[in-house]
Amino acid sequence: MQKKSSLEINKAKLLNFFSQIGGMTEFNILFLKNVFKPPYEIGEISKHMYELGVKTFPIVSITGIIIGLVLTLQSQPIMAKFGAEFYLPYTVTLSVVRELGPVITALIFAGRVSSGIGAELGSMRVTEQIDAMEVSAINPFRYLVVTRIIATSIILPILTIYVDALAIIGGWFGSYLTSNTTWDLYYSQVIEVLKFGDIIPGVGKTIVFGYIVGLVGSYMGYFADKGTEGVGKASTNSVVVASLLIIIFDMILVKITLLLWPVT
Amino acid sequence: MAGNLVEIKDLHKRFGEQVVLNGVSIDVAEGQNLVVFGKSGTGKSVLLKCMVGLLVPDQGDITIAGEKVLTLSLKELNELRKHLGFLFQSAALYDSMSVRENLSFPLIRNFNFTQGEIDKKVERALDRVGLLFAIDKMPSELSGGMRKRVGLARSIITEPKLMLYDEPTTGLDPITTKEISKLIRDLQAELKMTSVAVTHDLICAQIISDYAIVLHEGNIRYRGDLTQLTLSDDPFLKNFFSSEVFEDSYGS
Numbered sequence A: 001m002q003k004k005s006s007l008e009i010n011k012a013k014l015l016n017f018f019s020q021i022g023g024m025t026e027f028n029i030l031f032l033k034n035v036f037k038p039p040y041e042i043g044e045i046s047k048h049m050y051e052l053g054v055k056t057f058p059i060v061s062i063t064g065i066i067i068g069l070v071l072t073l074q075s076q077p078i079m080a081k082f083g084a085e086f087y088l089p090y091t092v093t094l095s096v097v098r099e100l101g102p103v104i105t106a107l108i109f110a111g112r113v114s115s116g117i118g119a120e121l122g123s124m125r126v127t128e129q130i131d132a133m134e135v136s137a138i139n140p141f142r143y144l145v146v147t148r149i150i151a152t153s154i155i156l157p158i159l160t161i162y163v164d165a166l167a168i169i170g171g172w173f174g175s176y177l178t179s180n181t182t183w184d185l186y187y188s189q190v191i192e193v194l195k196f197g198d199i200i201p202g203v204g205k206t207i208v209f210g211y212i213v214g215l216v217g218s219y220m221g222y223f224a225d226k227g228t229e230g231v232g233k234a235s236t237n238s239v240v241v242a243s244l245l246i247i248i249f250d251m252i253l254v255k256i257t258l259l260l261w262p263v264t
Numbered sequence B: 001m002a003g004n005l006v007e008i009k010d011l012h013k014r015f016g017e018q019v020v021l022n023g024v025s026i027d028v029a030e031g032q033n034l035v036v037f038g039k040s041g042t043g044k045s046v047l048l049k050c051m052v053g054l055l056v057p058d059q060g061d062i063t064i065a066g067e068k069v070l071t072l073s074l075k076e077l078n079e080l081r082k083h084l085g086f087l088f089q090s091a092a093l094y095d096s097m098s099v100r101e102n103l104s105f106p107l108i109r110n111f112n113f114t115q116g117e118i119d120k121k122v123e124r125a126l127d128r129v130g131l132l133f134a135i136d137k138m139p140s141e142l143s144g145g146m147r148k149r150v151g152l153a154r155s156i157i158t159e160p161k162l163m164l165y166d167e168p169t170t171g172l173d174p175i176t177t178k179e180i181s182k183l184i185r186d187l188q189a190e191l192k193m194t195s196v197a198v199t200h201d202l203i204c205a206q207i208i209s210d211y212a213i214v215l216h217e218g219n220i221r222y223r224g225d226l227t228q229l230t231l232s233d234d235p236f237l238k239n240f241f242s243s244e245v246f247e248d249s250y251g252s
């Protein structure tokens, strides 16, 4: 039923943080109701994935290398002091794969993508493009929102794997600079320590983070206030709320992960 | 043809404390072109949005082509919407799509035309508004008047029975205003559409309408033949048509 028109839910929902959470939960339910209904908009989803990938590829590439490099440079003196330099590849790899890779990639992704979606949908709301779709008997939620949330949920895990790999290479480079470690040795140590039990939860949680980025950006944009400030606000709020939620969910997911996959 | 295509009865709409529509009733006979006048912020857009189900009124009844809009399921509402055209104030062209994609979007989504049929319809609609040359441009490359024309082409491409215009000429210069208004008039005659246009532009109204109502403070203050209204001795109307309309339309 059309009882609750999209234009009307919005104003009240933007009043405070908790009603925003309520609104996002409602949005979330709407997503689940729509995601399994055809048409599946494969074309739109691939288009968004491609655009998101292109948009974030350069920045996450640089970040990936630097995370590994810096982490190694920072830890090396400490590890050396305790005579544990040999374990450097282990700690770096595990920190990256379990925590730093996923979270940093997600936060960068939130900054770049969530704001973009917020601004994009916000300007579509403000210039009545979303209304125009609705009046043309096209479901704007399915066409604009569902496709974006699916795209962000798929692309972020892929980016994370890529960042993890680069960070490990960056880590080796750090080791090479400080202790002349060869790639072969470093690599063999990485392979030895890396288990599926580290990769799966690390990458798995980024599906949730990607979902958050898509959902928050879409929500803020979809219910943007009229006027140009509305678009700016949607964009900024998206980044703030998405980043915060990523960190909160990270904490929750880490707790769950440690229960399911204890560190051995 | 007898009968009304649109019947609005006792429509009420408020946002929080603010009463926007306070018992509006309007009938539009099939083939009629109605103009709704009203100052900025009187609820003209709200009225149109209620008619197409974008907003839900608090009270009242809306019947379009025999269907009670407010009781329809979303599916039924969408079926009805396929036979309506809506020209938004800002034209509401999809930024991310070319002119061609803008026009073919509703066709691809809602009907089972072949690619060839779609191309033909798109070209014909653009030709009607004199913008065939702009078919592969992006909306950002178009002027305000051109955007309105593309918006018009997009809304008539499904050959709707009922066209709704939200301030079709606001923000345009006097010459473009006349051009667009004449275009609207000609298209309406050609496609035999019924229409409701909300505006505060007298020039546009005089070109496209045969019947007008004036919306003021949530109610309909006057209704009648446009010429009669403009020539009326009533102080409110005199004031309305002399000062506000022209100042609002062309900026004093």
Ligand SMILES: Nc1ncnc2c1ncn2[C@@H]1O[C@H](COP(=O)(O)OP(=O)(O)O)[C@@H](O)[C@H]1O
Pocket (backbone or CB within 6 Å): A007, A008, A011, B015, B020, B038, B039, B040, B041, B042, B043, B044, B045, B046, B047
């Ligand atoms: N979605 C909405 N939420 C809250 N108030 C609204 C909404 N849409 C319109 N209004 C208010 O209703 C009044 C009438 O708006 P509108 O119909 O856009 O005026 P206009 O006659 O200029 O088209 C305005 O005061 C506006 O602020």
Ligand SMILES: [Mg+2]
Pocket (backbone or CB within 6 Å): B044, B045, B046, B089, B166, B167
């Ligand atoms: Mg308006």
